Amino acid sequence: DTGVSQDPRHKITKRGQNVTFRCDPISEHNRLYWYRQTLGQGPEFLTYFQNEAQLEKSRLLSDRFSAERPKGSFSTLEIQRTEQGDSAMYLCASSLEGLEQYFGPGTRLTVT
Amino acid sequence: AQSVTQLDSQVPVFEEAPVELRCNYSSSVSVYLFWYVQYPNQGLQLLLKYLSGSTLVKGINGFEAEFNKSQTSFHLRKPSVHISDTAEYFCAVTRAAGNKLTFGGGTRVLVKP
Numbered sequence: 558d559t560g561v562s563q564d565p566r567h568k569i570t571k572r573g574q575n576v577t578f579r580c581d582p583i584s585e586h587n588r589l590y591w592y593r594q595t596l597g598q599g600p601e602f603l604t605y606f607q608n609e610a611q612l613e614k615s616r617l618l619s620d621r622f623s624a625e626r627p628k629g630s631f632s633t634l635e636i637q638r639t640e641q642g643d644s645a646m647y648l649c650a651s652s653l654e655g656l657e658q659y660f661g662p663g664t665r666l667t668v669t
Numbered sequence: 670a671q672s673v674t675q676l677d678s679q680v681p682v683f684e685e686a687p688v689e690l691r692c693n694y695s696s697s698v699s700v701y702l703f704w705y706v707q708y709p710n711q712g713l714q715l716l717l718k719y720l721s722g723s724t725l726v727k728g729i730n731g732f733e734a735e736f737n738k739s740q741t742s743f744h745l746r747k748p749s750v751h752i753s754d755t756a757e758y759f760c761a762v763t764r765a766a767g768n769k770l771t772f773g774g775g776t777r778v779l780v781k782p
Contacts, residue, residue, distance in 0.1 A: 561712070588767050599673075599759050599772030600713070613769065648712060656701055656720060656766050660712035 559584060561661035563649050569667045570639055577635045578664045582651030589632050590658060591624055592648040593617070600648055606632060607654075639668045671696035671762050675773035682750055683781050690745040690776045692760030700762040702743040703770065704734055707757045716758075719743060730754070755780045 562581045570576050582589045587608050592600035603622070604614045608629035618624075621639075626632040636643055646665050650658040676691040694700060701720050705713040717728025724736040734745045743760060757777050761770040 590769065592770075597775070599675075599761075599775050600770075602769040602771070605769060607767070615769075650713075652767060654767050656718065656763065657715060658770060660705075660714070662710075662712045665710075 561649055561651050561659050563647075563661040563664050565664060566662060567665045567667075569669060572641060572668055573638055575635065575637045576639060576666065577633050578647055578649075578666075580632045580634070580649030580651075580661060582630070582632070582649070583653075583659055586651035586653050586659070587629070588652045588654060588658075589626055590650040590652075591632070591634050592650065594646040594648055594663070595644075603634075636666075639666075641668050644668045671698075671700055671764060671771050673760050673762055673771055673773035675758075675760055675776050677776050678774065679777045679779065681779045681781060684752055685749050687746065687748050688750050688754075688778060690758050690760075690778070692743045692745065692773060694741050694743065694760070694762050696741075696762060696764065698764050700764050701766075702734075702736060703761045703763075704728065704732070704743075704745050705759045705761060705772075706730075707759065707775075709756075713759065716745070750778070750780050752780050752782065754778060 590605040591603040594600040606626040621637045646663045648663045650660045652658045672695045682688045703718045704716040719736045760773040
């Protein structure tokens with residue numbers, strides 16, 4: 558199976574630490590999306606890339622958050638100086654310029 | 670901007686009974702509509718999508734949804750549920766191909782034996 562993969566699946570960190578998540582999209586998918594999902598809520602859009610270009614960022618994405626997709630393949634999402642409010646599931650999705658987004662299993666972040 | 674409202678946060682239902690999950694959206698432009706399912710500790714899986722054409726859309730696992738433009742709704746139905754349908758269901762919209770999805774708050778379906 559060559560679906561969207563995310564690493565790590567779980568991350569526990571202390572407040573103030575930096576964390577980085579990785580997403581590997583489906584091969585040849587040129588669009589990659591990041592969403593955040595808090596407990597009991599629907600996913601909220603954070604940012605997306607077409608190839609290596611970051612085309613849109615949500616206002617939810619504070620300056621502590623940065624995302625990259627350096628070679629148009631995998632992407633990383635970094636959170637600096639984590640806060641307890643950053644605790645959530647971070648979901649990655651990819652698509653081939655189409656309407657259907659394929660989601661990964663997510664990375665669950667717990668900030669203590 | 671668009672928004673999605675899922676009117677029921679939880680829906681308990683007995684096995685083999687029908688279920689309907691309600692979704693209403695708001696948008697100033699035409700949208701494409703989706704239903705996703707999320708099983709515990711997993712990502713989202715696409716159940717079905719409405720792009721254009723017939724307003725009745727059939728998806729995987731026996732689910733179907735009907736697009737109603739005048740009521741700005743996209744309700745999801747299944748005539749007979751199984752225990753394995755216990756999950757959270759999300760309605761989502763986008764206004765253009767490749768753009769971000771806007772999700773509703775989700776409906777948790779609990780199928781009882």
